[in-house]
Amino acid sequence: MEQKQRVEAKAPLTIQGLSAAYQKKPVLRNVSFSVQEGELVGVIGPNGAGKSTMMKAALGLIPRLSGEVLVYGKPYKQQRKLVGYVPQRESVDWDFPTNALDVVTMGRYGHLGWFGRPGAKERAIAMESLAKVGMADFATRQISQLSGGQQQRVFLARALAQDASLYFMDEPFAGVDAATEKAIITLLQELKRQGKTVIVVHHDLATVQEYFDSVLLLNVELQAYGPTDEVFTQELLQQTYGGRLAFLDRSRNHSDIFATKG
Amino acid sequence: MQSLWTLLNDPNMQWIFISCTLLGLSSGIIGCFSYLRKQSLMGDTLAHAALPGICIAFMLTGTKSLLIFLIGAAIAGVIATFGIGFVTRHSRIKHDAAMGIVLSGFFGLGIVLLTVIQHGSYGNQAGLDKFLFGQAAAMIGSDVLTMSIVSVLLIAVCFLLFKQFKLISFDPGFARGIGYPVAFLEQLLMLLMVVSVVVGIQAVGVVLVAALLITPAVSARYWTHRLGAMVILSGLFGAISGAAGTLISSTAANLPTGPLTVLAATALFFLSILFGPQKGLLAKQFIRLRVKRKLEQSQIRGNVKARVAAAETEKGAAL
Numbered sequence: 001m002e003q004k005q006r007v008e009a010k011a012p013l014t015i016q017g018l019s020a021a022y023q024k025k026p027v028l029r030n031v032s033f034s035v036q037e038g039e040l041v042g043v044i045g046p047n048g049a050g051k052s053t054m055m056k057a058a059l060g061l062i063p064r065l066s067g068e069v070l071v072y073g074k075p076y077k078q079q080r081k082l083v084g085y086v087p088q089r090e091s092v093d094w095d096f097p098t099n100a101l102d103v104v105t106m107g108r109y110g111h112l113g114w115f116g117r118p119g120a121k122e123r124a125i126a127m128e129s130l131a132k133v134g135m136a137d138f139a140t141r142q143i144s145q146l147s148g149g150q151q152q153r154v155f156l157a158r159a160l161a162q163d164a165s166l167y168f169m170d171e172p173f174a175g176v177d178a179a180t181e182k183a184i185i186t187l188l189q190e191l192k193r194q195g196k197t198v199i200v201v202h203h204d205l206a207t208v209q210e211y212f213d214s215v216l217l218l219n220v221e222l223q224a225y226g227p228t229d230e231v232f233t234q235e236l237l238q239q240t241y242g243g244r245l246a247f248l249d250r251s252r253n254h255s256d257i258f259a260t261k262g
Numbered sequence: 263m264q265s266l267w268t269l270l271n272d273p274n275m276q277w278i279f280i281s282c283t284l285l286g287l288s289s290g291i292i293g294c295f296s297y298l299r300k301q302s303l304m305g306d307t308l309a310h311a312a313l314p315g316i317c318i319a320f321m322l323t324g325t326k327s328l329l330i331f332l333i334g335a336a337i338a339g340v341i342a343t344f345g346i347g348f349v350t351r352h353s354r355i356k357h358d359a360a361m362g363i364v365l366s367g368f369f370g371l372g373i374v375l376l377t378v379i380q381h382g383s384y385g386n387q388a389g390l391d392k393f394l395f396g397q398a399a400a401m402i403g404s405d406v407l408t409m410s411i412v413s414v415l416l417i418a419v420c421f422l423l424f425k426q427f428k429l430i431s432f433d434p435g436f437a438r439g440i441g442y443p444v445a446f447l448e449q450l451l452m453l454l455m456v457v458s459v460v461v462g463i464q465a466v467g468v469v470l471v472a473a474l475l476i477t478p479a480v481s482a483r484y485w486t487h488r489l490g491a492m493v494i495l496s497g498l499f500g501a502i503s504g505a506a507g508t509l510i511s512s513t514a515a516n517l518p519t520g521p522l523t524v525l526a527a528t529a530l531f532f533l534s535i536l537f538g539p540q541k542g543l544l545a546k547q548f549i550r551l552r553v554k555r556k557l558e559q560s561q562i563r564g565n566v567k568a569r570v571a572a573a574e575t576e577k578g579a580a581l
Contacts (some may be wrong), residue, residue, distance in 0.1 A: 087433070
């Protein structure tokens with residue numbers, strides 16, 4: 001028992017009984033799980049299942065109704081510097097007057113004091129982070145002049161610059177080009193090699209087995225959580241997605257028929 | 263030019279000149295953040311909401327002191343912001359419509375109170391109606407001093423908290439994630455807006471003061487892609503507008519300073535939209551022309567190549 005507790009205390013992320021609501025409608029109910037160090041965890045579920053909400057509630061970006069979030073055994077508020085966050089790309093206005101390097105430098109703001117200003121050291125770290133996502137050549141580019149995938153990579157570089165141990169990424173693969181998808185995967189593997197833990201909200205069921213060590217199936221409530229080959233099964237997916245997954249299969253068959261006719 | 267020099271030698275003129283310039287400078291700087299946070303019209307709402315606040319402050323105290331007006335306007339501004347928040351949260355009304363309702367409601371109340379004051383038995387109510395369109399020339403020494411101190415304070419806060427204001431303007435979610443007190447910083451920015459609106463009201467008036475927050479910031483955006491440069495430029499445009507407004511109004515007979523300041527800012531805006539190197543209309547045309555020419559040239563080259571190739575195949579066929 002004692003040993004189990006020690007393991008729990010070391011876990012990069014432990015969430016207990018987390019519930020959250022938008023307006024009055026609860027979108028996340030009583031979710032509990034604990035993540036192992038050095039794992040890539042995919043959070044999977046249908047639209048409106050509360051995947052992003054879970055991340056935002058865990059990070060304190062939206063108020064939670066109940067629940068406790070521990071990062072390496074301590075409340076999240078004391079451990080902010082250990083946590084990096086990559087929000088959805090659409091969450092900001094990319095017409096903001098700034099360049100890619102400057103956005104990445106924002107990742108260092110948490111390490112600067114209240115009145116400290118980013119200097120040569122911060123810019124060097126930011127530049128290094130940009131290089132890791134293959135964006136070094138775009139450092140001085142105004143951010144509105146980057147493609148969607150490049151913008152996503154800038155956000156990833158900013159999270160790298162935070163130099164965290166636990167990362168939350170909200171749909172980093174959504175609407176990106178092949179080059180960016182590859183860059184993100186390389187980056188995830190690199191983070192894993194460094195013993196860092198990454199939790200990723202993911203949409204594309206086809207790539208889940210290839211990308212993630214563990215899978216968390218979510219549909220308002222936690223459906224299943226564990227190693228990918230145990231959890232990513234037809235049965236559990238069916239349970240998580242309800243009838244919708246069946247519809248997906250049928251429509252695919254339907255288009256097959258259409259294709260043969262054509 | 264000579265007359266301009268003598269005007270600037272007049273100490274009273276100097277004070278007004280300096281305070282209008284400082285006012286333009288600080289409003290331009292604050293305005294950048296509210297513009298980037300898509301709250302440009304918030305300045306207008308706060309300005310209109312300030313009127314009943316000022317009237318009630320005057321009715322309660324019976325004095326015309328800028329500091330008391332500032333407190334009254336700030337309280338009214340806070341109530342107005344909460345009002346907008348309440349309307350958007352508890353109804354299907356969107357933010358812009360909610361601002362419109364609150365703005366006009368407060369302004370209506372302000373005008374009613376202003377009329378009550380003017381027909382009432384307050385001893386020194388004269389000049390309160392000047393708040394509608396402002397009257398820089400009517401400012402007295404202590405007003406000018408307060409305005410100057412407040413402007414310098416506003417600039418200092420923006421300088422010290424530049425990093426924080428930048429982050430909450432670009433990505434408030436990320437700012438919250440790294441532990442910034444985002445709600446506090448947002449309220450602080452709002453407070454700075456209220457303060458700059460209230461100190462501006464006396465010079466520019468309730469109706470026009472929002473222009474000092476919006477126009478220089480929008481103009482500056484046409485010249486640069488960097489926030490630091492944009493903030494400095496916007497402050498500079500505001501300062502130039504304030505200075506130009508004061509100078510023109512003092513040389514030409516009986517023209518009001520406030521509206522002239524706003525017109526100067528608008529003129530700078532037109533210059534920016536035309537000649538700004540980033541997104542300016544001329545710059546856009548220039549880039550389009552250059553791209554077009556490049557395309558045409560490559561097409562010509564392509565045509566030539568095709569023709570040469572065609573000639574060669576013909577030759578081959580003939581052989």
